[in-house]
Amino acid sequence: xxxxxxxxxxxxxxxxxxxxxxxxxxxxxxxxxxxxxxxxxxxxxxxxxxxxxxxxxxxxxxxxxxxxxxxxxxxxxxxxxxxxxxxxxxxxxxxxxxxxxxxxxxxxxxxxxxxxxxxxxxxxxxxxxxxxxxxxxxxxxxxxxxxxxxxxxx
Amino acid sequence: xxxxxxxxxxxxxxxxxxxxxxxxxxxxxxxxxxxxxxxxxxxxxxxxxxxxxxxxxxxxxxxxxxxxxxxxxxxxxxxxxxxxxxxxxxxxxxxxxxxxxxxxxxxxxxxxxxxxxxxxxxxxxxxxxxxxxxxxxxxxxxxxxxxx
Numbered sequence: 001x002x003x004x005x006x007x008x009x010x011x012x013x014x015x016x017x018x019x020x021x022x023x024x025x026x027x028x029x030x031x032x033x034x035x036x037x038x039x040x041x042x043x044x045x046x047x048x049x050x051x052x053x054x055x056x057x058x059x060x061x062x063x064x065x066x067x068x069x070x071x072x073x074x075x076x077x078x079x080x081x082x083x084x085x086x087x088x089x090x091x092x093x094x095x096x097x098x099x100x101x102x103x104x105x106x107x108x109x110x111x112x113x114x115x116x117x118x119x120x121x122x123x124x125x126x127x128x129x130x131x132x133x134x135x136x137x138x139x140x141x142x143x144x145x146x147x148x149x150x151x152x153x154x
Numbered sequence: 155x156x157x158x159x160x161x162x163x164x165x166x167x168x169x170x171x172x173x174x175x176x177x178x179x180x181x182x183x184x185x186x187x188x189x190x191x192x193x194x195x196x197x198x199x200x201x202x203x204x205x206x207x208x209x210x211x212x213x214x215x216x217x218x219x220x221x222x223x224x225x226x227x228x229x230x231x232x233x234x235x236x237x238x239x240x241x242x243x244x245x246x247x248x249x250x251x252x253x254x255x256x257x258x259x260x261x262x263x264x265x266x267x268x269x270x271x272x273x274x275x276x277x278x279x280x281x282x283x284x285x286x287x288x289x290x291x292x293x294x295x296x297x298x299x300x301x302x
Binding site: 007008009010011012013014015016017030031032033034037038039040041042056067069108109110111143144146 | 166167169170171172197199200201203204206231233235236237238239240241242270271272273274275276277
């Protein structure tokens with residue numbers, strides 16, 4: 001499949017993080033949605049709180065880029081993004097980071113894109129995009145994450 | 155074709171906007187897997203799986219209220235995630251009175267084509283008028299042919 005078949009798949013943060021998000025260190029807080037206010041997003045007032053969006057498994061799919069739409073409320077507020085995977089066919093419990101961690105800050109709504117080396121989704125692994133709050137002043141809001149997929153090899 | 159999901163396993167973030175605020179919670183037990191709320195204004199959102207070119211025909215939710223009071227509101231919403239623009243567009247909205255027992259509420263999407271760069275979700279809001287709970291068991295989307 002030629003490269004022009006690349007396409008973005010974007011997921012609203014508030015609808016795509018299944019289940020409750022209830023960090024052990026901050027019960028009932030952490031990443032939480034606004035209610036009916038607009039724009040619809042999730043917000044975190046604490047530093048270093050992670051939440052995960054699953055990358056749905058398609059064997060052989062190549063992922064070429066990842067992006068996130070977010071807004072820091074304070075001057076140095078933002079997010080850290082990692083693409084992680086784990087071999088679920090063994091007793092491994094640790095994530096393996098694909099590429100490197102990205103740190104972004106912005107006080108306006110921004111779409112930041114990470115361009116790792118293309119990688120192929122493999123059988124037996126689970127995949128996720130990990131978003132961690134970087135709150136030095138006030139809070140940070142996350143609107144969405146997206147992945148750009150390329151050809152499927154299988 | 156309908157694709158349906160059990161509500162509690164497919165829901166997005168269900169924490170309240172503020173601690174202690176209105177929210178949908180897990181309801182478990184024999185015959186009761188689902189989401190439940192005792193508060194008006196509780197909102198939960200479900201993702202619409204992205205397949206470029208898929209045509210969305212309708213969304214539906216299986217639900218119930220205990221005492222026949224209040225309404226439930228179902229919306230389908232999209233947003234352009236490729237730019238800093240953060241305004242949502244409502245594709246459909248349906249509100250129905252509480253049924254005596256369970257019922258299915260359906261929102262017509264008028265053959266909306268899923269396009270790249272947009273996220274899509276189904277939003278369900280409780281509109282309780284009493285202290286009796288509302289329950290959601292299932293959410294589903296109806297799709298027809300893909301045009302791409």
